[in-house]
Amino acid sequence: MWGGRFAEGPSAIMREINASIPFDKALWRQDIAGSRAHVSMLAKQGIVSEDDAKAIDEGLQQVAAEYERDGVPEDWDLEDIHMTVEARLTELIGPVAGRLHTARSRNDQVATDFRLWVGEATGRARDGIAALQRALVTRADEHTASVMPGFTHLQTAQPVTLGHHLLAYYEMLRRDASRFADNAARADECPLGAAALAGTGFDLDREMTADALGFGRPTANSLDTVSDRDFALDYLQAASQCALHLSRLAEELILWASQPFGFVRLPDSLSTGSSIMPQKKNPDAAELVRGHAGRIIGAATALMVTMKGLPLAYSKDMQDDKPPVFEAAGLLDLCLAAMAGMIEGATFDTDRMRAAAGLGHATATDLADWLVREADIPFREAHHITGAAVKLADAKGCTLEDLSLDDLRGIDARLDERVRKVLTLDASVAARSSYGGTAPVRVREQVATARRALGLES
Ligand code: ARG
DSSP: OOGGGOSSOOOHHHHHHHOOHHHHGGGHHHHHHHHHHHHHHHHHTTSSOHHHHHHHHHHHHHHHHHHHHHOOOOOGGGOSHHHHHHHHHHHHHGGGGGGTTTTOOHHHHHHHHHHHHHHHHHHHHHHHHHHHHHHHHHHHHHTTTOEEEEEETTEEEEEEEHHHHHHHHHHHHHHHHHHHHHHHHHTOEEOTTOTTTTOOSSOOOHHHHHHHTTOSEEOSOHHHHHHOOHHHHHHHHHHHHHHHHHHHHHHHHHHHHSTTTOOEEOOGGGOBOOSSOTTOOBOHHHHHHHHHHHHHHHHHHHHHHHHTTOOSSOOGGGGGGHHHHHHHHHHHHHHHHHHHHHHHHOEEOHHHHHHHHTTTOTTHHHHHHHHHHHHOOOHHHHHHHHHHHHHHHHHHTOOGGGOOHHHHHHHOTTOOGGGGGGSSHHHHHHHOOSTTOSOHHHHHHHHHHHHHHTTOOO
């Protein structure tokens, strides 16, 4: 491509370190779409003739058909997907192919291709999130009144409903989806026409190429355009946040599937066995979702570090932008699909959950709240009295509900039998009816809101 200026060709090492074709061949569809938009604009502006543009466009379509059928050939001498396509086009239509690169550089070309690719990955992430949200909301709907222990510090805190717990992840994913949506709006600008870094003297119609490629408008500053990878970082950061949420859900499923918990059985189709222990069923898919979060977050870190010291405009370091994004996107798509499958296929053991919720005096706060309400005792004092009741129940090896009237009176004269009705698990969750609370009545409302937002029938 640049033989005119060079006395000798690149060494084997140079060819190897320089080649991005092994990974950027994934951009071939975007590259050909970008070239077709560019050449049709060049023709409309009278920069290339209609005949030449037609030959180039037909040649590009033929290249696309070949790649679709046979895959993209990987020749390190051709360095990247842009030169690979152009070389094949030249073989097919001859020197007229050389007119395609008028008023264009690989710098605005790669920025365009990659933006298009990341835009598609963003759409896939939003679809994958919506599918997982549908699974969560469907299961939450079945369990608006199923009681389970709620934890803080992984210690039993207060009873909650399983539906409420599942909808917590629906909310996290709602924020994740909105981050991807924000990214899409911000990246809706077409780099094509920025050329190498300074723009071009040819009379381009950048609105036309932007429109043809589905962008809202062209980018405004050519220097920024060819050196901006914010769109890729936005993707990786949103993917990291989403993967982090998936990892937390995965961790809970792993914990809940363990024998001491026994809250859930994961579907066989997303579990594995052990080669030595016949009884084992391992939550490998969940563990890998948890593990892959590390790789996705690592990809975001990798690209941030690649970009952080680069002066304007393009530097070859930026070629390293693609592997982390491709890797993270593949992993995120897979993790979202695996998690949706696990949630859809999970069998929740609501009896075990309810039994576990009864351990650890989970309704102690209800006793303290009762003292505040019925005896007008300041909450701090009520907390202290309740602590004494917990201590006595522990000493007797019983629950708060099992304490006798004498026991209660001995702790504080203002306690009486009426308190028992607030100490049951169902009474406890029903009482937490503040907006956003765990009460079945509130969870049913949240399920209905979520179903509407997801376009599910209510
Ligand atoms: N393979 C390059 C990349 O992915 C294409 C851009 C090359 N530009 C240049 N000025 N050498 O970044």
